[in-house]
Amino acid sequence: MDLVTAAGAVVGVAALGVGVWQLRVAIMDRRDAHARSSVLADSNTDSAAEGALPVAVPVGRLPPEVLGRDDMLAELTRALGRRKRNPGAWVLAGMGGVGKSTVALWLAAEARKRGWKVWWVSAADALSLRGGIVEILRQAGAPEAIKREVREGAPTAADRFWAFVDAGSMRRSLLIFDNADLPSVLSADGVSLPADGTGWVRHDASIVCVVTTRVGDPRIWGGGARIRPLKVLDDVAAAAVLRALAPAVADRTGQEAVGLARRLGALPLALHLAGTYLASPFARWRGFDDYRRALDSGAAPEAVADLDSAGSGPRAMVSRTWELSLDSLADQGLGQARRLLYLLSCFASATPIPASILRPEADRDRRAFTAALRGLAELGLIDLGSVSDAEYPEVVVHPVIADTCRARLLVNAEPDNAAIMRTAVRLAQSAGEELDYWPFWERLIPHVRALLAWIAPHLDEAALKGLLSAGQEAFSSLWLTGSRASAEGEDLARAILAAAERLGREHPATLAARHQLGISLYNRGRAGEAEKVFRIVLAGRCRVLGEDDTDTLLTRDQLIGAILAQGRYREAEQMYRELIVDMERALGPDHRETLTTRIDLAWSIGMQGRADEAAEICRVTLAADRRLLGAEHSRTLDAWADLARWTYENGSHGEAEQMARELVDIERRVLGDEHPLTLSTRATLARSIASQGLLTEAELMLRDVLAVMERTIGNGDFRAITARRYLADTMSGQGHARQAELIYRDVLELQQRWLGPEHPETLATKALLTSPTATL
Numbered sequence: 001m002d003l004v005t006a007a008g009a010v011v012g013v014a015a016l017g018v019g020v021w022q023l024r025v026a027i028m029d030r031r032d033a034h035a036r037s038s039v040l041a042d043s044n045t046d047s048a049a050e051g052a053l054p055v056a057v058p059v060g061r062l063p064p065e066v067l068g069r070d071d072m073l074a075e076l077t078r079a080l081g082r083r084k085r086n087p088g089a090w091v092l093a094g095m096g097g098v099g100k101s102t103v104a105l106w107l108a109a110e111a112r113k114r115g116w117k118v119w120w121v122s123a124a125d126a127l128s129l130r131g132g133i134v135e136i137l138r139q140a141g142a143p144e145a146i147k148r149e150v151r152e153g154a155p156t157a158a159d160r161f162w163a164f165v166d167a168g169s170m171r172r173s174l175l176i177f178d179n180a181d182l183p184s185v186l187s188a189d190g191v192s193l194p195a196d197g198t199g200w201v202r203h204d205a206s207i208v209c210v211v212t213t214r215v216g217d218p219r220i221w222g223g224g225a226r227i228r229p230l231k232v233l234d235d236v237a238a239a240a241v242l243r244a245l246a247p248a249v250a251d252r253t254g255q256e257a258v259g260l261a262r263r264l265g266a267l268p269l270a271l272h273l274a275g276t277y278l279a280s281p282f283a284r285w286r287g288f289d290d291y292r293r294a295l296d297s298g299a300a301p302e303a304v305a306d307l308d309s310a311g312s313g314p315r316a317m318v319s320r321t322w323e324l325s326l327d328s329l330a331d332q333g334l335g336q337a338r339r340l341l342y343l344l345s346c347f348a349s350a351t352p353i354p355a356s357i358l359r360p361e362a363d364r365d366r367r368a369f370t371a372a373l374r375g376l377a378e379l380g381l382i383d384l385g386s387v388s389d390a391e392y393p394e395v396v397v398h399p400v401i402a403d404t405c406r407a408r409l410l411v412n413a414e415p416d417n418a419a420i421m422r423t424a425v426r427l428a429q430s431a432g433e434e435l436d437y438w439p440f441w442e443r444l445i446p447h448v449r450a451l452l453a454w455i456a457p458h459l460d461e462a463a464l465k466g467l468l469s470a471g472q473e474a475f476s477s478l479w480l481t482g483s484r485a486s487a488e489g490e491d492l493a494r495a496i497l498a499a500a501e502r503l504g505r506e507h508p509a510t511l512a513a514r515h516q517l518g519i520s521l522y523n524r525g526r527a528g529e530a531e532k533v534f535r536i537v538l539a540g541r542c543r544v545l546g547e548d549d550t551d552t553l554l555t556r557d558q559l560i561g562a563i564l565a566q567g568r569y570r571e572a573e574q575m576y577r578e579l580i581v582d583m584e585r586a587l588g589p590d591h592r593e594t595l596t597t598r599i600d601l602a603w604s605i606g607m608q609g610r611a612d613e614a615a616e617i618c619r620v621t622l623a624a625d626r627r628l629l630g631a632e633h634s635r636t637l638d639a640w641a642d643l644a645r646w647t648y649e650n651g652s653h654g655e656a657e658q659m660a661r662e663l664v665d666i667e668r669r670v671l672g673d674e675h676p677l678t679l680s681t682r683a684t685l686a687r688s689i690a691s692q693g694l695l696t697e698a699e700l701m702l703r704d705v706l707a708v709m710e711r712t713i714g715n716g717d718f719r720a721i722t723a724r725r726y727l728a729d730t731m732s733g734q735g736h737a738r739q740a741e742l743i744y745r746d747v748l749e750l751q752q753r754w755l756g757p758e759h760p761e762t763l764a765t766k767a768l769l770t771s772p773t774a775t776l
Contacts, residue, residue, distance in 0.1 A: 053131030068237025093216030094230035097269025100212035117173040123180035195222035238266035245275025256288035337372040345405035346424035348450035352394040429470040441477035456499035471496040493517040525754035527565040534559035548586035567760040576601040611649035618643035657688035
């Protein structure tokens with residue numbers, strides 16, 4: 001089968017013009033080039049590159065005996081003994097604190113006794129889920145390409161993971177997704193429901209999969225899931241739990257433990273807290289009946305059941321139990337414990353709170369803070385994780401406790417409650433200001449999201465602005481990982497915007513948040529939507545900030561970039577020329593943003609076929625960058641790379657080769673072999689030598705570049721797509737028609753998905769494959 005003859009002829013002398021994928025992101029890449037290069041340098045460690053989170057089973061949380069769940073434990077044990085190819089997925093559903101994780105832990109321990117591999121992954125949020133899956137793949141020896149897709153949240157990540165699992169490398173394994181209270185986290189796209197069977201929970205999986213969640217609706221999990229609801233314990237089992245936790249407490253009638261268990265609603269978490277408290281030598285009440293009467297007599301603060309849903313009565317009873325425990329800590333001189341628990345509950349529940357967040361609070365009075373933290377842990381009110389800091393461990397707050405504490409913060413209009421919420425914002429903002437690379441930000445983002453979700457409507461204007469600032473920093477951090485095109489970035493941008501709109505639609509902070517939403521849409525390939533958003537932002541910034549404000553000018557630049565990405569090159573050129581005039585007047589001709597926009601103008605011109613004019617603009621701008629920023633500044637190197645591209649497009653292949661070779665050596669030294677700009681310049685170099693007849697050498701170089709790109713930035717990245725197109729051109733030039741055709745079709749599929757069927761680049765590739773001169 002012959003490939004398009006026109007393609008072979010063209011490639012013999014010149015490769016395809018600069019792909020729009022380079023165009024789409026290159027403009028924004030320049031804006032964060034300096035930040036990315038410094039981040040990559042700071043995070044050049046195995047752990048930072050891996051992006052993994054622990055998946056070890058927390059067996060230390062498993063009680064000596066699990067009471068009241070005999071039938072369920074027996075059924076789950078039988079699942080381990082089945083020799084079916086597809087053991088399916090089990091969903092343990094019930095309210096918070098009912099013991100779902102305890103049952104899963106028991107099953108995990110049983111599986112380990114039988115020699116099974118057991119993985120424990122937090123599904124509380126997308127970041128924790130991906131981090132756990134990456135660690136599983138790392139331990140199982142999976143290819144880097146699969147791990148990369150998972151880290152970036154690619155839509156195909158779940159498919160790749162399960163294909164690897166079902167290949168047989170993880171037989172006799174148990175995978176537990178814990179705290180999946182937001183089921184969409186387990187879907188393939190993070191938006192739909194797990195019921196469609198395309199996400200992280202597969203009913204036909206080759207290993208045993210267990211999910212713990214508050215949501216038990218079969219419509220959410222699908223007909224193939226084995227949903228097992230967990231209810232509160234019966235009286236006998238609940239009383240046995242209390243007696244086991246507090247064996248020294250006398251039960252004179254044999255019914256005192258039963259009475260307290262009933263009063264606590266037989267909720268396992270409440271039983272655990274009460275039993276732990278009564279076993280403490282500092283307990284104010286020594287017997288089961290004494291404790292029950294204290295609850296009934298109002299010794300504990302008033303319950304918040306009226307703030308809970310109709311079916312969550314036991315949660316209010318648990319709150320009374322917590323307050324009694326906090327009173328006990330106060331009697332021991334740990335008065336800070338209550339405030340600290342309320343403060344911790346402001347952040348994301350069931351998610352480790354890094355020590356970096358808590359350090360400023362701890363530094364106010366280290367001894368008191370440490371004592372309060374220890375007291376809360378001893379009474380079971382919090383869980384302490386690994387000591388990621390020299391002094392303080394990570395802290396995890398159970399969702400039920402967090403929900404109840406938040407309700408108390410909101411229902412009691414006390415000055416201290418408002419101060420606690422403001423403190424939570426200040427801590428998140430302070431932690432964000434100190435972070436400079438991704439692994440730390442990855443752990444902070446869930447907590448910023450939690451604050452945006454529930455606390456933002458209750459803050460004063462100053463605190464809200466601080467929270468918005470932290471949210472904007474969190475959004476920017478996603479750029480440091482290649483995650484900028486993920487749904488996660490868009491979700492975060494929308495959460496920031498929703499919080500900011502309290503200040504008014506045209507408040508500068510609201511306009512900044514909407515600007516970020518536009519960036520997120522642009523990076524996800526939705527340039528048309530981004531254009532609409534940027535137009536709204538631009539109109540608002542012109543009215544509020546003025547036409548010459550730097551933020552206004554940057555929005556104009558982003559707007560034009562969205563237009564350019566849609567293939568409207570001539571319109572973009574005219575708008576860039578007008579913008580440069582205004583930037584030179586407002587910022588100066590040598591301002592960094594002015595110089596960057598000149599390079600943007602070169603793209604709009606070059607994409608219209610005027611490569612010589614584009615190259616000249618890049619040459620002049622490069623000289624200014626070298627003079628003002630230095631020869632090896634990231635923006636300087638980027639301008640140099642663009643000059644090499646347009647020099648090639650102008651037909652000066654030898655000059656482009658020489659330029660690219662010199663640049664690659666510098667990029668390797670300054671940025672590293674695997675930096676995206678280094679790889680892109682190597683692709684330009686390969687094109688240059690291919691056009692001079694060295695097709696075999698160019699093919700080998702492009703294959704090497706593609707292999708590294710797939711491992712480091714993923715095959716869906718615009719640079720990898722462009723390099724793949726260059727490879728197709730080179731294969732065609734060598735006469736390998738069938739291989740080239742297959743690669744061209746892959747490129748066309750990607751262009752149709754991200755650019756649309758009517759984009760000039762898509763049409764060009766389609767025309768190449770459907771040319772009447774071709775024999776397909």
